[in-house]
Each structure stands twice: as C-alpha cells, then as structure tokens.
Amino acid sequence: MTILVFGKTGQVACELKALGNVTCLSRDEADLSDPESCAEAIRKHSPNGVINAAAYTVVDRAEEEVTLATRVNGWAPAAMAKACAEMDVPFIHISTDYVFDGSGNEPWKPSELTNPKNAYGLSKLIGEKAVQEAGGRYAILRTSWVFSSHGSNFVKSMLKLSEDRDQLNIVADQVGGPTPAADIAQTCLDLVDQLANDASKSGTYHFSGAPDVSWKDFAETIFAQAGREVTVKGIATSEYSTPATRPLNSRLDCSSFEQTFGIARPDWRHGLKNVLKDLEITQ
Numbered sequence: 001m002t003i004l005v006f007g008k009t010g011q012v013a014c015e016l017k018a019l020g021n022v023t024c025l026s027r028d029e030a031d032l033s034d035p036e037s038c039a040e041a042i043r044k045h046s047p048n049g050v051i052n053a054a055a056y057t058v059v060d061r062a063e064e065e066v067t068l069a070t071r072v073n074g075w076a077p078a079a080m081a082k083a084c085a086e087m088d089v090p091f092i093h094i095s096t097d098y099v100f101d102g103s104g105n106e107p108w109k110p111s112e113l114t115n116p117k118n119a120y121g122l123s124k125l126i127g128e129k130a131v132q133e134a135g136g137r138y139a140i141l142r143t144s145w146v147f148s149s150h151g152s153n154f155v156k157s158m159l160k161l162s163e164d165r166d167q168l169n170i171v172a173d174q175v176g177g178p179t180p181a182a183d184i185a186q187t188c189l190d191l192v193d194q195l196a197n198d199a200s201k202s203g204t205y206h207f208s209g210a211p212d213v214s215w216k217d218f219a220e221t222i223f224a225q226a227g228r229e230v231t232v233k234g235i236a237t238s239e240y241s242t243p244a245t246r247p248l249n250s251r252l253d254c255s256s257f258e259q260t261f262g263i264a265r266p267d268w269r270h271g272l273k274n275v276l277k278d279l280e281i282t283q
C-alpha cells in the first residue's frame with residue numbers, strides 16, 4: 001500500500017510522516033506552481049491513494065501573490081485530481097473555512113453557498129471546484145484553524161509573543177473550531193481506506209475540532225495550559241487591521257462527515273496538550 005503525500009514540511013504533512021507508511025514529496029520533488037509536474041509524480045509513483053497536504057497558506061501575502069496562490073491552491077489540485085480519477089485512486093484534498101464569507105452565527109453545512117472574502121479563500125475554492133469536476137474517488141475536507149508543533153500557527157505565535165509580552169489584544173468576534181493537524185492526518189488516512197472500498201462516499205465534507213471558540217478564547221486556553229501569565233484583552237476585528245479580510249463565523253457543521261465516515265470532531269483541548277508536550281512546554 002503506497003500513499004503519496006504532497007508536502008513534506010507543513011503541519012499536516014509532518015503528522016502524516018509521523019504516522020508512517022507514506023511517501024512525502026517536498027517542493028523540490030513536486031512544485032505545485034507547476035501543476036503538470038504533480039500529475040506526473042502521481043503517474044510515476046502509481047500509489048494506492050493521494051493526499052494533498054501542500055498549499056499556499058500565507059493568508060495576508062496571498063492578497064499580493066494572487067497568481068501564484070491560484071496556481072498552487074487551484075490548478076495543482078486540479079491536475080492531481082484528474083490524474084487520480086484516471087487511475088481510479090482515492091484523492092484527499094484539504095480545504096478551508098475561508099471559502100465562506102462568515103455571515104450569520106450558524107455552523108456552515110458543506111452544501112451552503114461559498115463566497116470567499118480573501119484571495120487565499122478564492123484560490124482554495126477554485127481548487128475545490130476543479131476537484132469536484134474531476135470526479136473519481138475523492139474527498140474534499142474543509143477544516144479550520146490548524147495547529148501543531150510544526151510549522152507556523154496561532155499556538156506557536158501566541159507562545160512566542162508571550163515570551164516578552166504580559167498583555168495581548170486578540171480578536172474576540174471571529175469564531176471557529178481549532179483543529180489539531182494530527183487528527184487531520186489520521187482522518188486523511190482513514191478516508192483513503194474508506195474511499196477505496198466505497199466510491200459513493202466521494203464529496204465535500206467539514207471536519208474541525210470542537211468546541212467552537214473565538215481566537216481570544218483559544219489564546220486564553222493556550223496560556224492556561226502552558227502556564228503562562230498573559231492577560232488577553234478581547235478586541236473587535238475592526239480594531240486589528242490586516243491586508244486580508246477574515247470571516248467572522250467560521251463554525252463548520254461536521255455532521256454529514258461524522259455520519260458518512262463515522263469520525264467524530266476531535267476535542268482540540270486534548271490535541272493542544274499533546275502539542276505543548278511535543279514543544280516541551282510544561283506548567
């Protein structure tokens with residue numbers, strides 16, 4: 001059984017590597033800005049399943065690098081999905097809460113209308129549409145607020161800032177589900193198996209950690225678990241200026257995913273404990 005993973009250094013890719021039994025391709029081995037090279041890599045390796053864990057994820061910089069972000073997040077997954085469909089191999093593609101505009105307070109269902117507010121979200125939506133069009137055995141897994149001990153993420157940013165700050169202003173009106181990369185990795189492997197057995201499960205799904213919280217709540221839990229004394233002041237998004245607009249309501253309704261695949265939302269507070277342990281941060 002050969003599982004081919006695009007990405008070697010990213011959060012989800014590192015967790016897939018840690019689970020073992022996968023072949024991870026670095027940027028040198030498959031550059032997503034050259035979509036056809038990704039399709040060629042799939043044909044060359046002739047795997048039993050493909051997981052795309054690589055993406056252009058720098059949300060603010062994507063506003064200036066729209067063309068590159070669209071190639072990497074839109075056209076590369078398109079080429080991967082076509083190659084997989086031709087070979088009848090399961091293809092797992094990870095997408096994001098940022099395909100929604102963040103209106104309302106209800107969790108978003110997979111079938112609801114997308115309307116990205118930033119260039120990253122639009123580039124990821126282009127990828128989703130191409131993967132859906134390619135057909136075959138596939139799952140698009142929209143997740144949110146990914147964290148791990150590897151790469152850059154909100155947990156590591158908060159720990160770094162706490163080294164020389166005892167008070168932080170964090171947005172309190174954006175709400176979503178923080179998701180441990182380790183749970184996404186295990187889920188992707190389970191999806192390869194399930195899709196290999198049953199192509200009718202193909203589709204677009206939501207998978208995020210529970211419970212839903214604001215970035216401010218998330219920061220407070222990080223500092224509580226890490227034993228860092230930092231005062232977190234909740235602010236409005238309008239008080240925190242960034243190049244890219246971020247959705248306010250990022251809650252994802254994961255019920256169709258749970259029903260189809262029998263995989264429940266993980267409690268991110270357990271995942272956070274493991275990440276702090278990996279980072280050797282103890283109270």
Ligand SMILES: NC(=O)C1=CN([C@@H]2O[C@H](COP(=O)(O)OP(=O)(O)OC[C@H]3O[C@@H](n4cnc5c(N)ncnc54)[C@H](OP(=O)(O)O)[C@@H]3O)[C@@H](O)[C@H]2O)C=CC1
Pocket residue numbers: 007008009010011012013026027030031032033052053054055056057072094095096097124143144145146147151152181
């Ligand atoms: N991070 C998050 O909060 C969220 C992420 N997602 C999605 O989850 C998936 C995994 O994200 P995550 O693990 O956080 O990613 P990271 O940001 O941790 O890593 C991105 C990975 O993509 C690789 N990459 C970027 N550009 C290219 C390229 N041109 N060619 C080849 N490889 C490239 C990077 O390689 P290199 O080291 O060489 O740059 C790195 O391995 C992505 O699809 C992302 O959109 C969804 C929701 C939230």
Ligand SMILES: Cc1cn([C@H]2C[C@H](O)[C@@H](COP(=O)(O)OP(=O)(O)O[C@H]3O[C@@H](C)C(=O)[C@@H](O)[C@H]3O)O2)c(=O)[nH]c1=O
Pocket residue numbers: 057058059096097098143144145146153154157168169170171174215240246
């Ligand atoms: C550092 C900092 C951030 N913030 C806010 C900004 C932002 O709204 C929120 C989170 O900051 P980040 O830079 O981690 O956000 P961002 O990089 O936009 O995170 C997103 O990444 C992409 C890849 C996704 O797909 C999304 O699911 C989501 O995880 O916290 C503060 O309010 N105060 C601070 O001091």
Ligand SMILES: [Mg+2]
Pocket residue numbers: 057058059153
């Ligand atoms: Mg970021």
